[in-house]
Amino acid sequence: xxxxxxxxxxxxxxxxxxxxxxxxxxxxxxxxxxxxxxxxxxxxxxxxxxxxxxxxxxxxxxxxxxxxxxxxxxxxxxxxxxxxxxxxxxxxxxxxxxxx
Amino acid sequence: xxxxxxxxxxxxxxxxxxxxxxxxxxxxxxxxxxxxxxxxxxxxxxxxxxxxxxxxxxxxxxxxxxxxxxxxxxxxxxxxxxxxxxxxxxxxxxxxxxxxxxxxxxxxxxxxxxxxxxxxxxxxxxxxxxxxxxxxxxxxxxxxxxxxxxxxxxxxxxxxxxxxxxxxxxxxxxxxxxxxxxxxxxxxxxxxxxxxxxxxxxxxxxxxxxxxxxxxxxxxxxxxxxxxxxxxxxxxxxxxxxxxxxxxxxxxxxxxxxxxxxxxxxxxxxxxxxxxxxxxxxxxxxxxxxxxxxxxxxxxxxxxxxxxxxxxxxxxxxxxxxxxxxxxxxxxxxxxxxxxxxxxxxxxxxxxxxxxxxxxxxxxxxxxxxxxxxxxxxxxxxxxxxxxxxxxxxxxxxxxxxxxxxxxxxxxxxxxxxxxxxxxxxxxxxxxxxxxxxxxxxxxxxxxxxxxxxxxxxxxxxxxxxxxxxxxxxxxxxxxxxxxxxxxx
Numbered sequence: 001x002x003x004x005x006x007x008x009x010x011x012x013x014x015x016x017x018x019x020x021x022x023x024x025x026x027x028x029x030x031x032x033x034x035x036x037x038x039x040x041x042x043x044x045x046x047x048x049x050x051x052x053x054x055x056x057x058x059x060x061x062x063x064x065x066x067x068x069x070x071x072x073x074x075x076x077x078x079x080x081x082x083x084x085x086x087x088x089x090x091x092x093x094x095x096x097x098x099x100x
Numbered sequence: 101x102x103x104x105x106x107x108x109x110x111x112x113x114x115x116x117x118x119x120x121x122x123x124x125x126x127x128x129x130x131x132x133x134x135x136x137x138x139x140x141x142x143x144x145x146x147x148x149x150x151x152x153x154x155x156x157x158x159x160x161x162x163x164x165x166x167x168x169x170x171x172x173x174x175x176x177x178x179x180x181x182x183x184x185x186x187x188x189x190x191x192x193x194x195x196x197x198x199x200x201x202x203x204x205x206x207x208x209x210x211x212x213x214x215x216x217x218x219x220x221x222x223x224x225x226x227x228x229x230x231x232x233x234x235x236x237x238x239x240x241x242x243x244x245x246x247x248x249x250x251x252x253x254x255x256x257x258x259x260x261x262x263x264x265x266x267x268x269x270x271x272x273x274x275x276x277x278x279x280x281x282x283x284x285x286x287x288x289x290x291x292x293x294x295x296x297x298x299x300x301x302x303x304x305x306x307x308x309x310x311x312x313x314x315x316x317x318x319x320x321x322x323x324x325x326x327x328x329x330x331x332x333x334x335x336x337x338x339x340x341x342x343x344x345x346x347x348x349x350x351x352x353x354x355x356x357x358x359x360x361x362x363x364x365x366x367x368x369x370x371x372x373x374x375x376x377x378x379x380x381x382x383x384x385x386x387x388x389x390x391x392x393x394x395x396x397x398x399x400x401x402x403x404x405x406x407x408x409x410x411x412x413x414x415x416x417x418x419x420x421x422x423x424x425x426x427x428x429x430x431x432x433x434x435x436x437x438x439x440x441x442x443x444x445x446x447x448x449x450x451x452x453x454x455x456x457x458x459x460x461x462x463x464x465x466x467x468x469x470x471x472x473x474x475x476x477x478x479x480x481x482x483x484x485x486x487x488x489x490x491x492x493x494x495x496x497x498x499x500x501x502x503x504x505x506x507x508x509x510x511x512x513x514x515x516x517x518x519x520x521x522x523x524x525x526x527x528x529x530x531x532x533x534x535x536x537x538x539x540x541x542x543x544x545x546x547x548x549x550x551x552x553x554x555x556x557x558x559x560x561x562x563x564x565x566x567x568x569x570x571x572x573x574x575x576x577x578x579x580x581x582x583x584x585x586x587x588x589x
Contacts, residue, residue, distance in 0.1 A: 022266055031262055038269035042276050049280035068234045075238050079245050079261050082254045
């Protein structure tokens with residue numbers, strides 16, 4: 001059986017990669033995918049802990065996270081399409097009308 | 101084992117949320133048949149009021165097997181949120197007409213967001229808190245981009261969405277780690293955990309990062325000015341008042357329940373408070389756009405609130421009053437601040453005119469002679485934000501200050517005083533411009549000659565409440581202090 005710590009390290013690595021992609025990527029869709037990666041890293045951590053603790057509430061939490069992520073994706077993609085229509089670009093560096 | 105079924109008392113405890121969501125759905129159902137904007141506004145206001153009043157039926161205590169907690173604390177925040185939503189809907193009426201936006205969905209989203217904030221304020225379990233946070237956030241993302249044709253508005257929505265979801269991921273990862281250590285996501289059960297566990301601390305730190313984003317505490321505040329400036333102004337009023345108060349409510353509940361957090365978060369709050377105050381105030385000084393200046397001012401005010409959070413840690417050991425004065429300070433501060441922000445943004449929204457084109461300081465020049473009522477009301481709000489006597493802001497700041505002094509946080513109190521002085525510069529500047537400078541050149545034809553009747557009502561209520569709280573702070577403080585905040589009523 002694979003030890004729990006392996007799952008947790010994988011989850012931390014995935015979360016870290018998500019954060020890096022969020023910070024360094026320039027396309028809004030890619031940034032959005034980075035967020036999804038982070039949420040799935042969270043799911044992995046929940047499932048691993050849930051298995052290790054022999055409790056099911058972690059798995060229930062995962063279901064909620066999936067549902068909310070789906071709702072967020074629906075709204076988020078709508079907003080991204082709106083921005084793309086208004087600006088004809090998906091590069092975040094050009095979304096800079098508002099600044100200090 | 102008896103199967104667990106929600107009792108009717110449980111349902112009554114979430115009655116405000118049910119009514120708010122129900123009226124939101126109702127509004128969307130009516131939308132194709134009812135083209136009359138004012139009828140929809142009235143329906144939305146009715147729903148908000150009914151939801152808020154339904155808190156009278158709720159019996160105190162824990163509902164849905166520990167998922168939510170209905171106590172004086174959550175009652176206070178339900179009233180605050182209901183009041184904010186009510187005023188924002190009333191203020192949005194003329195705005196929606198001017199911008200030619202669809203009212204039904206707008207009101208529905210405000211009601212959904214308010215329901216989410218209500219859940220957040222009574223969450224007793226991190227799962228409920230997460231759902232509440234997302235209910236309010238997802239509705240807010242749409243509201244920020246509600247002016248679909250405006251480039252600024254959609255940019256504001258995309259920024260809010262990306263950074264908001266980013267923050268949510270941190271909050272969730274924090275919950276996952278806390279769950280891994282304690283085996284539970286219930287706050288009461290987490291409270292029993294070993295406070296020295298490093299993994300628990302890491303989890304709490306990540307949760308603080310996530311919630312820090314939502315309350316716009318520096319260094320997580322970067323989204324705030326952009327989102328506040330780009331969003332439709334009534335929505336900005338909602339953002340500045342509602343989600344912030346609800347997230348602070350959750351933060352306070354976590355902070356007071358989990359002892360590990362109380363000790364561990366102290367320095368985090370100390371540093372966050374100082375950085376947030378300076379970033380907000382120094383950022384506000386250089387602004388020429390009044391809407392953006394108020395956004396920076398709301399960052400600064402998050403900093404002042406965090407000062408009271410830092411004070412809670414030390415006051416806990418105080419044998420006489422315990423941490424109650426600090427809790428009372430936070431609640432009073434959030435109430436006074438929410439009312440002022442709603443009023444101030446309503447005036448900004450009216451002066452802005454069609455397409456929100458008149459938002460700079462120059463557009464406010466000569467307002468004292470052009471629109472005496474609006475100028476006087478704006479002055480009251482700015483003085484309250486500054487913290488001058490006879491306004492709610494004075495007592496809010498005074499109680500926070502006192503809590504900081506009582507807990508021997510002298511340096512924090514000194515830095516807060518310094519920041520108040522910096523704040524005086526940019527708040528008073530607006531008043532000076534309104535009364536002592538004439539408008540340069542011709543007045544633009546589309547600049548509003550006077551406030552619309554609905555906006556005037558909102559402003560009048562906000563002014564009255566600000567002065568009432570400034571004259572009789574004991575009425576609210578009495579409610580907060582006389583009974584145990586976190587016990588059932």
